[in-house]
Amino acid sequence: ATLKVDASPQSARKIPETLFGIFFEEINHAGAGGIWAELVSNRGFEAGGPHTPSNIDPWSIIGDDSSVFVATDRTSCFSRNIVALRMEVLCDDCPTGGVGIYNPGFWGMNIEDGKAYNLVMYVKSAETTDLAVSLTSSDGLQNLASATITVSGTSNWTKVEQKLVAKGTNRTSRLQITTNKKGVVWFDQVSLMPEDTYKGHGFRTELISMLSDLKPRFLRFPGGCFVEGDWLRNAFRWRESIGPWEERPGHFGDVWHYWTDDGLGYYEFLQLAEDLDTAPIWVFNNGVSHNDEVDTAAIAPFVKDVLDSLEFARGSANSTWGSVRAAMGHPEPFPVKYVAIGNEDCGKKFYRGNYLKFYNAIRQAYPDIQMISNCDGSSRPLDHPADLYDFHVYTDSKTLFNMRNTFDRTSRSGPKAFVSEYAVWRSDAGRGSLLASLAEAAFLTGLEMNSDIVHMASYAPLFVNDNDRTWNPDAIVFNSWQHYGTPSYWMQTLFRESSGAMIHPITVSSSYSGSLAASAITWQDSENSFLRVKVVNFGSDAVSLTISTSGLQASVNALGSTSTVLTSGNVMDENSFSNPTKVAPVKSELSNAAEEMQVTLAPHSFSAFD
Numbered sequence: 128a129t130l131k132v133d134a135s136p137q138s139a140r141k142i143p144e145t146l147f148g149i150f151f152e153e154i155n156h157a158g159a160g161g162i163w164a165e166l167v168s169n170r171g172f173e174a175g176g177p178h179t180p181s182n183i184d185p186w187s188i189i190g191d192d193s194s195v196f197v198a199t200d201r202t203s204c205f206s207r208n209i210v211a212l213r214m215e216v217l218c219d220d221c222p223t224g225g226v227g228i229y230n231p232g233f234w235g236m237n238i239e240d241g242k243a244y245n246l247v248m249y250v251k252s253a254e255t256t257d258l259a260v261s262l263t264s265s266d267g268l269q270n271l272a273s274a275t276i277t278v279s280g281t282s283n284w285t286k287v288e289q290k291l292v293a294k295g296t297n298r299t300s301r302l303q304i305t306t307n308k309k310g311v312v313w314f315d316q317v318s319l320m321p322e323d324t325y326k327g328h329g330f331r332t333e334l335i336s337m338l339s340d341l342k343p344r345f346l347r348f349p350g351g352c353f354v355e356g357d358w359l360r361n362a363f364r365w366r367e368s369i370g371p372w373e374e375r376p377g378h379f380g381d382v383w384h385y386w387t388d389d390g391l392g393y394y395e396f397l398q399l400a401e402d403l404d405t406a407p408i409w410v411f412n413n414g415v416s417h418n419d420e421v422d423t424a425a426i427a428p429f430v431k432d433v434l435d436s437l438e439f440a441r442g443s444a445n446s447t448w449g450s451v452r453a454a455m456g457h458p459e460p461f462p463v464k465y466v467a468i469g470n471e472d473c474g475k476k477f478y479r480g481n482y483l484k485f486y487n488a489i490r491q492a493y494p495d496i497q498m499i500s501n502c503d504g505s506s507r508p509l510d511h512p513a514d515l516y517d518f519h520v521y522t523d524s525k526t527l528f529n530m531r532n533t534f535d536r537t538s539r540s541g542p543k544a545f546v547s548e549y550a551v552w553r554s555d556a557g558r559g560s561l562l563a564s565l566a567e568a569a570f571l572t573g574l575e576m577n578s579d580i581v582h583m584a585s586y587a588p589l590f591v592n593d594n595d596r597t598w599n600p601d602a603i604v605f606n607s608w609q610h611y612g613t614p615s616y617w618m619q620t621l622f623r624e625s626s627g628a629m630i631h632p633i634t635v636s637s638s639y640s641g642s643l644a645a646s647a648i649t650w651q652d653s654e655n656s657f658l659r660v661k662v663v664n665f666g667s668d669a670v671s672l673t674i675s676t677s678g679l680q681a682s683v684n685a686l687g688s689t690s691t692v693l694t695s696g697n698v699m700d701e702n703s704f705s706n707p708t709k710v711a712p713v714k715s716e717l718s719n720a721a722e723e724m725q726v727t728l729a730p731h732s733f734s735a736f737d
């Protein structure tokens with residue numbers, strides 16, 4: 128087989144700087160119990176709902192009916208999340224270790240030897256009381272850190288802060304709060320954060336490092352269906368997710384079925400985009416959920432709400448909402464240049480009407496913001512104005528491999544395509560197979576070739592907490608202390624140099640051409656330029672390939688310095704916590720830089736040659 132690359136500058140085209148990014152959705156406990164490092168689950172006791180007594184799960188009780196009575200009531204000092212926990216200690220002679228409450232976090236807290244954890248909680252007690260706070264093993268027997276907090280007797284709520292330094296490691300720890308003193312103590316907004324988080328901004332460092340290694344050019348957030356809700360009353364509300372964390376009401380995400388206290392809120396997403404040096408793409412609800420909709424005649428307050436969100440991000444520190452951002456510690460605006468008007472709502476009754484209301488208001492207030500429609504414009508023109516349109520695809524590997532040419536046929540006029548969600552799923556995806564990643568890689572080479580019309584692409588979903596695999600497969604798998612990338616994650620690392628690179632025409636001649644997909648780019652690091660050819664061999668035979676280059680400029684390094692190959696013994700191979708890099712790229716140094724290069728493509732492989 129031969130692959131010819133026309134590397135001459137005249138036939139090259141620049142790939143948009145934005146081409147490859149990431150899409151974060153609060154799904155699979157990706158945020159709460161995921162990248163957001165908060166260790167306490169249901170920290171404000173709100174998850175059981177506003178009607179008391181309510182379920183306090185996953186909190187539970189240390190002691191028995193005769194020694195302690197614990198129930199929620201509506202006495203919090205925080206008006207937007209009014210539920211608090213009342214604990215009445217009944218015993219005069221309490222058991223050793225006292226009675227109290229514990230929180231196991233999200234399937235166990237990862238407490239590590241020598242590390243510091245900051246406990247913050249709000250307490251109220253009529254009488255002065257000593258509380259023992261400790262980090263223990265899940266059965267309470269191993270003590271990893273403890274402190275005694277004296278709560279002064281008063282009728283007011285008091286904020287308590289206590290640093291706990293662990294003297295041992297336990298991956299499934301819990302937080303305990305106990306006392307021996309008879310009487311009543313109230314608790315609310317109990318938070319335990321590791322001191323060490325990504326750039327000090329509250330994110331799990333090792334998980335965010337996986338994202339920064341992709342060099343993403345945009346961050347689409349916070350969903351997905353999470354933005355829509357099954358019902359509007361459960362949709363993501365940016366306004367409820369900003370300001371002091373203690374005052375956020377939290378909400379039940381009814382599509383993915385779990386509570387989030389919204390510690391990871393609108394502000395934190397903007398902060399994350401800044402920390403990753405990437406463009407934020409705010410997907411907002413356009414008055415449409417899975418089951419109910421706001422009539423366009425009544426959409427005006429929702430439009431106003433979104434304009435407020437943009438002022439929060441972009442307004443000066445003196446503006447109404449910009450001043451709220453500044454008070455949170457970010458006087459400089461966040462550069463929001465893209466918004467998506469809804470998610471997967473094109474077919475909904477009021478979508479177009481609502482869309483136009485949002486579109487016109489945003490265009491007028493922020494003429495530079497690019498707006499993304501949910502209606503697919505790849506096969507026919509949109510009937511409404513847009514800068515980009517969403518294109519989502521979840522399918523089997525063969526179909527996605529064959530979709531690599533989809534955008535060849537798309538009209539070059541009109542809005543650009545944003546492939547904001549793509550993945551192989553179901554039948555041959557496993558929990559993230561090599562096969563899935565090969566089809567996705569082939570699809571992405573097609574997007575590179577069509578990047579005059581496709582300006583953005585992101586895999587979905589990004590994260591899964593292994594304890595809540597609602598959606599399968601995902602790019603990054605984690606639990607409280609481990610993580611790994613699936614082959615679909617690793618596949619993306621071979622595209623991280625593509626955004627902003629030059630794409631070159633190629634021709635492939637081979638009897639195997641039906642199972643090959645390829646692209647050629649010139650990319651730059653801080654010092655040098657390199658030609659890179661990527662080839663997917665989707666077939667089960669090894670393929671001997673001659674890659675010949677013409678028109679290469681002297682300033683660009685020819686092929687032959689390295690090869691990076693993603694493959695494995697079995698096409699259905701996956702990674703796991705015990706074997707996290709079973710399917711991961713293997714880089715080899717080569718020393719035969721030349722205009723013509725002979726390579727052998729392993730069966731079922733994805734290779735990048737530099």
Ligand code: AHR
Nearest residue numbers: 351352353470471587588
């Ligand atoms: O990525 C998972 C879901 O797939 C998203 O929430 C939604 O946009 C799509 O249907």
